Amino acid sequence: MNRYPSQPLILSGNKPYGLSLTYRHLPEKNPKKALRDLTKLFDPQKGIFGLGEPLVSAFSRKIPGLRTFPGLSGINCSSPSTQGSLWFFLQGDDRGDIFDQTERLSDILGDVFAPDDQIDTFLYSGGKDLSGYEDGTENPDGEKAAEVAIIEEGMGLSGSSLVAVQRWIHDLKHFRTHSQKERDNMIGRKQDTNEELHDASPTAHVKRSAQESYSPSAYMLRRSMPWALNFQQGLEFIAFGKTLDPFENVLRRMMGLDDGITDALFTFSRPVRGGYYWCPPITGDRLDLRFLLE
Numbered sequence: 191m192n193r194y195p196s197q198p199l200i201l202s203g204n205k206p207y208g209l210s211l212t213y214r215h216l217p218e219k220n221p222k223k224a225l226r227d228l229t230k231l232f233d234p235q236k237g238i239f240g241l242g243e244p245l246v247s248a249f250s251r252k253i254p255g256l257r258t259f260p261g262l263s264g265i266n267c268s269s270p271s272t273q274g275s276l277w278f279f280l281q282g283d284d285r286g287d288i289f290d291q292t293e294r295l296s297d298i299l300g301d302v303f304a305p306d307d308q309i310d311t312f313l314y315s316g317g318k319d320l321s322g323y324e325d326g327t328e329n330p331d332g333e334k335a336a337e338v339a340i341i342e343e344g345m346g347l348s349g350s351s352l353v354a355v356q357r358w359i360h361d362l363k364h365f366r367t368h369s370q371k372e373r374d375n376m377i378g379r380k381q382d383t384n385e386e387l388h389d390a391s392p393t394a395h396v397k398r399s400a401q402e403s404y405s406p407s408a409y410m411l412r413r414s415m416p417w418a419l420n421f422q423q424g425l426e427f428i429a430f431g432k433t434l435d436p437f438e439n440v441l442r443r444m445m446g447l448d449d450g451i452t453d454a455l456f457t458f459s460r461p462v463r464g465g466y467y468w469c470p471p472i473t474g475d476r477l478d479l480r481f482l483l484e
């Protein structure tokens with residue numbers, strides 16, 4: 191049960207097709223009317239919506255816990271920030287429906303916000319990353335998912351969530367040059383059975399990211415989706431939380447910033463974009479932006 195009025199797709203999970211879309215706001219334009227129109231016209235059953243710090247600051251407001259995605263340098267790896275003002279994760283069973291929604295959004299936002307980036311995402315093989323490994327096994331579910339991802343308190347804040355969105359580009363050709371055993375050891379799970387390898391190398395992704403090994407624990411609700419475009423492919427990594435700390439702490443450890451050990455994922459994949467957003471709650475079946483607009 192969803193006790194707090196959160197955007198429904200956060201907890202219900204992804205549909206087969208997605209579109210991750212970011213906009214920047216045009217500095218000389220007043221965003222209030224476009225955002226008001228968005229609250230009236232955007233259907234939260236068809237996508238998730240978030241606002242970035244650059245836009246929130248323009249209202250001289252502060253959302254607790256929302257900050258700008260940090261650019262980080264780690265051991266033999268880096269993670270850039272491409273912080274945007276608005277983020278949408280449109281979803282549907284039909285790509286055509288997503289196209290229609292995108293057109294509608296540009297009518298609502300077009301005079302005040304400029305599209306910055308978009309990428310089509312899709313469900314692969316029932317929920318796997320393109321490397322062939324199940325993604326999301328250790329995700330919290332049911333009540334625990336809401337507990338991890340949905341903010342409970344605060345006028346205009348209750349039901350909202352914070353999200354990290356990070357695009358990764360894979361080099362699958364390179365990944366496949368490794369034996370099956372080596373690949374399993376990089377992820378820390380067996381590809382065929384999804385069984386966890388307890389004796390995997392400390393560089394294995396699930397060893398680096400084990401949520402209960404952090405203090406405080408680093409639980410997050412992952413809703414990532416694969417993408418493939420123009421002979422490139424990868425993962426649109428998306429993780430919701432009450433705070434952004436679990437994501438950032440895991441990312442830092444993956445990058446070797448805790449203990450000098452870099453996650454084996456970086457041997458075949460690298461992040462190329464990153465943004466943090468606040469996903470407002472809903473009232474009835476519409477977005478609730480009272481925290482910003484009133």
Ligand code: HEM
Pocket residue numbers: 319321323324325326327328329356358377379395396399400401402408410425427437438440441444455459
């Ligand atoms: C190329 C990008 C990535 C790929 C392909 C990937 C893939 C996977 C896979 C296959 C698993 C094991 C199954 C599961 O529990 O979901 C996993 C677990 C996990 N990943 Fe990632 N991941 C990526 C990036 C990230 C990033 C950037 C973070 C956070 C900063 C992250 C956090 C986690 C967490 C928290 C777990 C569960 C660990 C546990 O508690 O056992 N992943 N990932």
